[in-house]
Amino acid sequence: MGRLTTHVLDIAAGRPAPGLRIRLTSLDTGTVLGEFTTNADGRLDAPALQGDVFKPGRYELLFLVGEYFRRTGAISGPDADDGPDFLDEVPLRFGIRDASQHYHVPLLVSPWAYSTYRGS
Template identity: 60%
Template sequence: MTGRLTTHVLDTSTGRPAAGLALTLTRVADGVVLAERTTNADGRVDGPILEGEAFRPGVYELAFHVGDYFRRGGVTLPPTPFLDVVPVRFGLSEDGHYHVPLLVSPYGYSTYRGS
């Protein structure tokens, strides 16, 4: 297969790309971690997360380590943060460009402190 998988993460609390956010791609069938990446200044990873021979039909999970991203950015989170690790489970069934966009905020709806 010649497909590819990409992502783009935006921090809605700052209105900017989520730079420095760690993510992990796992193949669900066998639990194999296929990639561990960190977003760049544009909130994307450098190059596709999955492509070439590694790109196969199946169910995958991208885990976005959002809580760690906000903590490193100096956000004080409660003991049980609104978002911590955000899993996105999806299936790949044919060649193509698959893209997983994500908007993140450290605040829940009722405690939103946006500007």
């Protein structure tokens, strides 16, 4: 059975990103399908989607990285509260074509850059 998983690595600190909030939305329906928080390993405790709700379609994982970096002190100093962070929310839009497969969508992030890939 297919499923959707994710994890977040704080590449500025060289470790997983615990306590980072994530929102999953179906772009086809506009429905928020779940809100999650990463565990100590930077992962979700269970797949974000699986079973009957894991269907082909277009999705968005919205990673709330700004609040994570403010909480961890990665964004600090005299300018920390003087305006918007460079990265506040990171939206990753992707498609699921085959609901029998495992789709793993990790985020590697710092306060100034991010990347992703389809993992295994």
